[in-house]
Amino acid sequence: MNRNQLVKQIQEKRSFLCVGLDTDLTKIPNHLKNHPNAIVAFNKAIIDATKDHCVSYKINTAFYEAMGLKGWAAMEETVQYIPDTHLKIADAKRGDIGNTSSQYAKAFFETLPFDAITVAPYMGEDSIRPFLEYEHKWTIVLGLTSNKGAADFELQSTGNQLLYQKVLQTVAQWGNPNNLMFVVGATQATELAIIRQIIPDHFLLVPGVGFQGGSLEEVSKYGLNQQCGLLVNASRAIIYASSGENFATEAKEIAQQYQTEMGQYLPM
């Protein structure tokens, strides 16, 4: 999916919501737990219920990898079920020497039909290049993350800027706003004004609203650009909105609430 297609989806739906499929067998409703393909049944119901209110789905691969072969199969079936109108993100946080990153890129962009993958920048340019070589695919590099540990490295000073700012500035030169996004945690909304000075045009993937306490209003205030430029992710707040048989209806309700609020903030 290219940038124009993504922006068109956002305009049409008046939503920049990304639903996170962090599906955990221990947290899905009891009535589904004995289903022979429980994770997929849960994900399909969530996708059916929320697809009109979001423009993207993010599959956090850890939740699937933790289940071994069955989990990997569930991930494959889930990503194939996501409509092509929606940006399909593999939240895999990969990155290794170039030779190995090429295999990660192949796994998620060729073997699996993802549009985007999250990547850690620590190993530098050659670890990120193989992902950027794919046309119409997106590399989403960790910038300023939502967790407490962001203070350990990302927020440390390196001369006249913070480390995460150096990452944004440097990585932005390796790609362009059509194939590169950055992760910025919603809990870091006040930094967004500075971030927009460094990368005014790029899309940002912003997790951390809902359970982690980030504010959609703040994120929108400081993070929106003329083409929206934001994908705000919520996982647990949506998919576990209810642990009862009405889980999909409740998920839809929360997704719709996000959509309505986003519509009020969108500049276009």
Ligand SMILES: O=C(O)c1cc(=O)[nH]c(=O)n1[C@@H]1O[C@H](COP(=O)(O)O)[C@@H](O)[C@H]1O
């Ligand atoms: O890359 C991510 O998606 C990510 C980066 C970050 O800084 N913080 C963060 O929470 N995430 C992911 O975003 C999702 C947040 O989930 P909820 O807190 O349940 O909405 C999880 O899949 C996290 O792994």
